[in-house]
Amino acid sequence: MELSVKGIVRRFGPVTALGGVDLDVAEGEFLTILGPSGSGKTTLLKTVAGFEIPDEGRVLLGGEDVTLAPPRRRDVGMVFQNYALFPHMSVAQNVAFPLEMRRRPRDEVKRRVIEALRLVELEGYGDRLPRQLSGGQQQRVALARAVVFGPRLLLLDEPFGALDRKLRESLQLEVRRLQRQLRLTTLFITHDQEEALIMSDRIAVMDKGRIEQVGAPGDLYAHPATRFVADFLGESNLLDGSASAGHAAIPGFGAVPLPAGQPDGGVTLLLRPEALRIAADAAAMPCRGQGKVLETVFLGQSAKLRMALDGGGEVLARLPLRPSDPPPAREGETVAVGFAPEDLHVVPRG
Amino acid sequence: MRRRRVSQILLGLFAGLVFLFLLLPLAVVFPISLSSASYLQFPPPGFSWQWYQRYLDDPSWIDATIRSVKVASLCTVLAMGLGVPLTFFLVRSRLPGVRVLDRLAAAPIIVPTIILSIALYGVFARLQLIGEWYGVAVAHTVLALPFVVILVSAGLRGFDEAQEQAAAGLGASWPAIIWRVTLPQLRPSLVSAAFLSFISSFDELVLAMFLSGASMTLPKKMFDNIMMEIDPTIAAVSVLQILLVAVALGLTSLFGRGALTTTITR
Numbered sequence: 001m002e003l004s005v006k007g008i009v010r011r012f013g014p015v016t017a018l019g020g021v022d023l024d025v026a027e028g029e030f031l032t033i034l035g036p037s038g039s040g041k042t043t044l045l046k047t048v049a050g051f052e053i054p055d056e057g058r059v060l061l062g063g064e065d066v067t068l069a070p071p072r073r074r075d076v077g078m079v080f081q082n083y084a085l086f087p088h089m090s091v092a093q094n095v096a097f098p099l100e101m102r103r104r105p106r107d108e109v110k111r112r113v114i115e116a117l118r119l120v121e122l123e124g125y126g127d128r129l130p131r132q133l134s135g136g137q138q139q140r141v142a143l144a145r146a147v148v149f150g151p152r153l154l155l156l157d158e159p160f161g162a163l164d165r166k167l168r169e170s171l172q173l174e175v176r177r178l179q180r181q182l183r184l185t186t187l188f189i190t191h192d193q194e195e196a197l198i199m200s201d202r203i204a205v206m207d208k209g210r211i212e213q214v215g216a217p218g219d220l221y222a223h224p225a226t227r228f229v230a231d232f233l234g235e236s237n238l239l240d241g242s243a244s245a246g247h248a249a250i251p252g253f254g255a256v257p258l259p260a261g262q263p264d265g266g267v268t269l270l271l272r273p274e275a276l277r278i279a280a281d282a283a284a285m286p287c288r289g290q291g292k293v294l295e296t297v298f299l300g301q302s303a304k305l306r307m308a309l310d311g312g313g314e315v316l317a318r319l320p321l322r323p324s325d326p327p328p329a330r331e332g333e334t335v336a337v338g339f340a341p342e343d344l345h346v347v348p349r350g
Numbered sequence: 351m352r353r354r355r356v357s358q359i360l361l362g363l364f365a366g367l368v369f370l371f372l373l374l375p376l377a378v379v380f381p382i383s384l385s386s387a388s389y390l391q392f393p394p395p396g397f398s399w400q401w402y403q404r405y406l407d408d409p410s411w412i413d414a415t416i417r418s419v420k421v422a423s424l425c426t427v428l429a430m431g432l433g434v435p436l437t438f439f440l441v442r443s444r445l446p447g448v449r450v451l452d453r454l455a456a457a458p459i460i461v462p463t464i465i466l467s468i469a470l471y472g473v474f475a476r477l478q479l480i481g482e483w484y485g486v487a488v489a490h491t492v493l494a495l496p497f498v499v500i501l502v503s504a505g506l507r508g509f510d511e512a513q514e515q516a517a518a519g520l521g522a523s524w525p526a527i528i529w530r531v532t533l534p535q536l537r538p539s540l541v542s543a544a545f546l547s548f549i550s551s552f553d554e555l556v557l558a559m560f561l562s563g564a565s566m567t568l569p570k571k572m573f574d575n576i577m578m579e580i581d582p583t584i585a586a587v588s589v590l591q592i593l594l595v596a597v598a599l600g601l602t603s604l605f606g607r608g609a610l611t612t613t614i615t616r
C-alpha cells in the first residue's frame with residue numbers, strides 16, 4: 001500500500017473530528033473521500049499531509065511511518081480549496097517553488113516548470129501573476145505546482161469548490177487524465193457525490209469522523225452497506241419493513257420476495273428511483289402498488305415523480321424519456337407503480 | 351447622480367484646504383531660505399543663496415546632519431530587527447496574556463516623551479552613554495518600535511496563513527517560508543514601518559536634548575541655533591530636511607507599492 005492510515009483519532013476539545021479512521025490507498029489509485037460538511041474530510045487530509053498530528057493512530061507512506069514527520073519531509077503534493085497560490089510570485093515562480101526548496105539545479109527547474117505548465121495546458125502563462133488568471137487557470141497552476149516535484153501522493157481538498165459547473169466538469173476530466181498519465185496515487189476530497197462517482201477508482205464515504213464504507217463507485221451505488229451511504233450516494237427510496245420466511249412486508253407494495261438467506265426481523269430495503277415503473281409499464285412488474293402523483297419534475301432525458309403510496313409512505317421514481325414521449329403522468333393522478341424484486345437491495349446496517 | 355457630484359466637489363474642496371494647511375509652512379519657509387536679509391523677514395526683500403552656502407560651509411551643521419542620518423539609520427535597523435520578530439510573536443502566539451502585551455507595545459507613544467527622556471537620562475548617565483550617537487539611536491528605537499508593531503501587525507493579520515501551510519507542504523523549511531512567502535507579502539507594511547521609524551528619529555528633539563550632549567543631532571542643532579542667533583540658515587536647513595524626507599518618501603513608494611496606504615486600510 002502506498003498510503004496506509006491506521007486507527008486515526010483526532011479531537012478538538014469536545015469535538016471528535018476523526019473517530020478511528022482506517023484507510024488504504026494502492027499505488028496509482030484515485031481514491032475519493034466523500035462526506036457531508038463537518039464529517040472530518042479536511043482533518044483527515046491534513047493528517048496525511050502532516051499539518052495535523054493525530055491523537056491516536058499512525059500514517060504510513062510507502063511503508064514508512066510518517067505520523068510525526070513534518071510536512072516538508074513527506075513529499076506530498078497538496079491542492080487547497082482556495083488554491084493558496086503565492087500572489088507575489090509569477091506562475092512560473094509558483095511552480096518552481098517546490099523544486100527550488102529541493103535545491104534542484106537551475107536548468108532542471110526551468111525544464112520541469114515548462115513541462116508541468118504544458119501538462120496543465122498553461123504554456124506561455126509563466127510570466128503572469130496569479131491574480132491575472134481566471135479561477136480555473138489558477139486551479140491548474142496549483143495543480144502544476146503540486147505535481148511538478150513528482151510527489152509520492154497527491155492530495156486534493158475540494159479543488160473545484162469555487163468553480164462553475166462547466167469548468168468543474170472539464171477540470172474533473174483533466175485531473176483524471178493527469179493522474180492516469182503520471183500514475184499518481186491520489187486522495188481526493190469532495191462533498192459532491194456526482195463528482196465522486198465520475199472520478200474515482202474507489203470511494204470512501206465518511207460521516208461524523210468515521211468511514212462508513214469503501215468501494216468502487218458502482219459497488220457502493222448498488223450495494224451500500226449502511227443507510228447513510230444509501231442515502232448520500234445517489235437518490236434513494238429506503239423502505240422499512242419486516243422479514244419473515246424469505247419475504248418482507250412493505251407498506252404500499254405488500255409482500256416482496258427477498259434474497260435467499262435473509263433472517264427474519266426488521267429490514268431496510270433500498271430501491272433506486274430508476275428501478276420503478278408506472279402506469280402501463282408497471283403491469284409487467286412482479287411487485288406492484290398504487291399511488292397518487294404529488295409532483296413531477298422534467299429533467300430532459302428523464303422525469304422525476306414523487307408519489308404518495310396508497311398503503312402509506314412516499315416514493316421517488318425516475319422514468320427515462322425519449323424526446324417524443326408525452327409527460328408520464330399528471331400531478332394529482334393516481335397510477336400503478338411497480339418494480340422487479342431483483343432491483344431491491346437489503347441494506348445490511350439499516 | 352447630482353447628489354454624488356456635489357458631495358464629490360465638496361470633498362475635493364475639503365481635501366484642497368487640508369493640503370493648503372499642510373503646505374503653508376513650506377510656502378513661508380522656502381522663500382525665507384532664499385532671502386537676502388540677515389534676519390527672518392517675510393516676504394523676503396531679495397534673493398540670495400547665502401544661507402545654503404552658510405549651511406554647507408559650517409562644519410557643525412554638516413556634522414549634525416551626518417550624525418542625524420546615522421542615528422536615524424541605526425534606529426531604523428534596530429526598530430525593524432526587534433520589532434518585526436516581536437510582532438510575529440504578538441500576532442501569532444496563542445499564549446495567554448499576549449493580548450495585553452500587544453497593547454503594551456504602544457506604551458512609548460502614550461508616555462510623554464519628556465518623562466521617557468528623564469528616565470532614560472538616568473539610565474544612560476550611569477552607562478556613560480550620554481553624548482554617544484548610538485545611545486540616542488537606542489533611545490529613538492523605543493519611540494519607533496510602536497510604529498513597527500502597529501504597521502506590521504496590521505499587515506500580518508491580513509495575511510493568509512494557508513499560504514505558509516502550502517509552502518511547508520511544498521517542502522519549505524520555516525526560515526524559507528518566512529523569507530520567501532511571508533515577508534515579501536508584508537513588504538508594504540515593512541517599508542512603511544521603516545520609513546516612519548527613520549523619520550520619527552530624524553525629526554526627534556526632546557530625547558536628543560537630554561541625551562545627545564555636545565554631539566548634537568540636526569533638530570538639536572536647529573533648536574540651539576534659534577536660541578542663539580536667529581538667521582535664515584535655519585530656513586535653508588528646513589528646506590533641505592524636507593527634501594530629504596521627500597526623497598525617502600519617494601523611495602518608500604518605489605519599493606513598497608501601496609506602502610503607507612494599503613497597510614492601514616486593508
Ligand SMILES: Nc1ncnc2c1ncn2[C@@H]1O[C@H](COP(=O)(O)OP(=O)(O)OP(=O)(O)O)[C@@H](O)[C@H]1O
Nearest residue numbers: 012015017035036037038039040041042043044191
Ligand atoms: N482547528 C480546529 N479546531 C476546532 N475544531 C476543528 C478544527 N478543525 C476542524 N474542527 C472540527 O472538526 C470537524 C471536522 O472538520 P473538517 O474541517 O475536517 O470537516 P470537513 O469534512 O472538511 O468539512 P467541509 O466539507 O465543510 O470542509 C468539524 O466539526 C470542525 O468544526
Ligand SMILES: [Mg+2]
Nearest residue numbers: 041042043157
Ligand atoms: Mg473541508
